[in-house]
Amino acid sequence: MAFQINIDNGGTLTDVCIMSDDGVKKTKVLTTPYDLSKCFFEGLQKASETLYGAEDVKRLLEEVELIRYSTTQGTNAICERKGPKLGLVLDASSGDLPQALRTHDPDVYDALVGDRVAFVDTTVLDTTEAEVEIVKTINQLTAKGANRLVICFGGSDFHAAEDLVKKIVLRKYPRHLLGAVPVLYASDLTVDRDAERRAWSALINSFLHTSMEAFLFQAENRLREYRTKNPLLIFRNDGDASRVAKTVAIKTYSSGPRGGMEGLKTFSGLYGFRDAVSIDVGGTTTDIGQCTDGKVADIRRGNVEGISVSFPLCEISSAGAGGSSVFKAADGAIAIGPESVGALPGPACFGRGGKEATITDASLLAGLLDPASYFGGGMGLDATRAEAAVMANVAEPLGLDLDAAVLAMSAAFETKIAGELHRFTKIAPDTVLMAFGGAGPLNACGVAEKAGIKRVAIPAMAAVFSAYGIGTCDVSQRYVVGLEAHDTKTLxxxxxxxxxxxARDMFAEGFDEGSYTVTARLVAETPEGDVVHDLDEMAEFPSALASATAVELELNAVKSLRHASGDAVSVKRGTKAKPADTRKVLVPEQGRIDLPVYHLNAMTPGDYAQGPAILEEDYFTARVPAGWTLVVSDAGDVILDREE
Structure with missing residues (x-):
């Protein structure tokens, strides 16, 4: 049996999706942030158990066609400011650049760089004084604690100036020495002429590089021990994948959420949603996106935490609020995140040493979560520890009893996410809220009510939806160069x-010439803005772009693995579903009352139920408030509508 495995590594949980001709299966494991390769292989172990009924990783890796991997670790690292201390080397004429960089996001700049900035007189780089100047600069930054350096010069000849520094650094700090400090040259990463974007791109890439490199190469090496026939593919934030050795760190930023957006596009097409906004609630963040008329917005110069960078990125906003985000009292109100308890120690109710309050603890205390069935029954939950955390961090500081504190936490979480939706997306009368991620469905209807949305969609694969979404991504390599002359010969x-x-890179990916497509286009900077010109086989330089300020050539080599489906899914109310159980749940203004509990796995297409109720699946729980009706679609997904 041929199959593919998609793994989405989140801050708290790692999702595994197994796709084959027989259908789709899923499982989850706890993320091990101290060693990401551990949860990676634990995911493979559980995948083999799911497929074969017993653990057999060797057989799994012999039979699997593709392993695709995405991660939110880059997003979480930026959000939580966890990473190496960077030193920034600029040319002497760029004295105003540090302040300009800081204005993009003062908190991120101070966390990554702070005062570790030095300037080099580029006019001496081709003189005998150059070595002394460079060594002095590097020693100055390392003395301030920098353990990685970024070189970013301005001016039209920035590439040549950085190359001169590179030669000196290789002579004075050869890489075989233990004391050699990793150095990234911004011009090696991007040819973007905008110094601010180029510098930020290099800083963020350098910040993410260490942890990504250590884990990904370790995981790939362990796979080689099993003689896996195909390399590990890294799903990137541009929607495609490539081998570890051909992926730059910044391309892993928000790659997990981008998988969710690929799924959102497919889902919207199947159900005919003109406009859909999504909340992907993980352990550390809630990622928000939008799909309108079958498209998600890709920006040529994307944003990381609001910072403009040189690379294209999908428009996804990451709010620092997730299932493991810390709740605390601040100035007489509830503050949420951006700190997260992560997978270790996790929410207090996990019983792994956590003492901070989280929405997971509040949901348990509200009766929404069942300790016996949570996480597919694979993890017991401790209500006593959850109560202690909520009382100490929220209830007592705000003068509330336990139930009032739990309701306040839920309302604060829903209000925060609804506010982020309005800040980042445009909500129309026909907008549908799509909720996924392990914690996405839980408060989805409450978020929708506060955001003014009347329909919510919960995929059957909601708990592993980002892993599901990367399942048909293409393998590609993308290149950008600046043209020194604006003529056909140079082009x-x-x-x-x-x-x-x-051809070399795609061969390394396992594809011969002729098995992939190559496309090229020109992007010209003009006083009126960027102008894009697609190139055909003739590749003539267009005369209209001859006077452009700058022209970049973009070339893409793509091996298509996508399989388009023209199927449509219907949603028709049929038989009223029978609850599997009841549960006493804390409901606003009603206290604790018995609510029906419906198990999605036991429901069939057309089954419907009305709130207030609880909907459960192995790896997610959804609260269905009064006034909402759920229907199971032909594909087994859940559509909830708010009655007028």
Missing amino acids: RAAIDTLTKKA
Whole structure:
């Protein structure tokens, strides 16, 4: 049996989706942040148990066609400011650049760089004084605690100036020495002429590089021990995948959420949603996106935490509020995140040493979560520890009893996410809220009510939806170079160089020439803005772009693995569902009352139920408030509508 495995590594849980001709199966494991390769292989172990009924990783890796991996670790690292201390080296004429960089996001800049900035007189780089200047600069930054350096020069010849520094650094700090400090040259990463974007791109890439490199190469090496026939593919934030060795760290930022957006596009097409906004609630963040008329917005110069960078990124906003985000009292109100308890120690109710209050603890105390069935029955929950955390961090500081504190936490969480939806997306009367991620469905209807949305969609694969969404991504390599002259000869020479590079890189991915497509386009900077010109096989330089300020050639080599489906899914109310159980749940203004509990796995297409109620699946729980009706679609997904 041929199958594929998709793994989405989150801050608290790691999701595994197994796709084959027989259907889709899923499982989850706890993320091990101290060693991400551990939860990676635990995910493979559980996948083999799911497939074969007993653990057999060797057989799994012999039979699997593809392993795709995405991660939110980059997003979480930026959000929580956890990473190496960077030193920034600029040219002497860029004295105003540090302040300009800081204005993008003072907190992120101070966390990544702070005062670890030095300036180099580029006019001495080709003189005998250059070595002394560079060594002095590097020693100055390392003395301030920098353990990675970023070189980013301005001016039109920034690439040549950075190359001169590179030669000196290789001579004075050869890489085989233990004391060699990793150095990233911004011009090696991007040819973007905008110094601020180029510098931020290099800083963020360098910040993420260490942890990503250590884990991904370790995971790949362990896979080689099993003689896996195909390499590990890293799902990137541009919607495609590539091998570890051909992926830059910044491309892993928000790659997990991008998987969810790929799923959102497919889901919207199946159900005919004109406009859908999504909340992907994980352990550390809630990722918010939007799909309108079958498209999600890709920005050529994307944003990381609101910071403009040189690379294209999907428009996804990451709010620092998730299932493991810390709740605390501040100035007489509830403050949420951005700190997270993560997988270790996790929410207090996990019984792993956590003492901070989280929405997971509040949901348990409200009766929404069943300790016996949570996490597929694979994890017991401790209500006593949850109560202690909520009382100490929220209830007592705010002068509330336990039930009032639990309701206040739920309302604060829903209000925060609804506010982020309005801040980042445009909500119309026909907008549908799609909720996924392990904690996405739980408060989805409450978020929708506060955001003014009347329909909520919960995929059957909601708990592993980002892993599910990366299942049909393409394998690609993308290249960008600046054209020194605006003419056909220069253009064709550049295309020839990049095409040969693409052939080498795609061969390394396992694809021969002719088995993938190559497309190219020009992007010109003009006084009126960017102008895009797609190139055909003739590759003539357009005369209309001859006077452009700058022109970049973008070349993409893509091996398509996607399989489009023209199927449509219907949602028709049929038989009223029978509850599997009842549960006493804390309900606003009603106290604790018995509510029916419906198990999605026992429901069939057309089954419907009305709130107030609880909907459960192995790995997610959804609260259905009064006034909402749920229907199971032909595909087994759940559509909830708010009655007028």
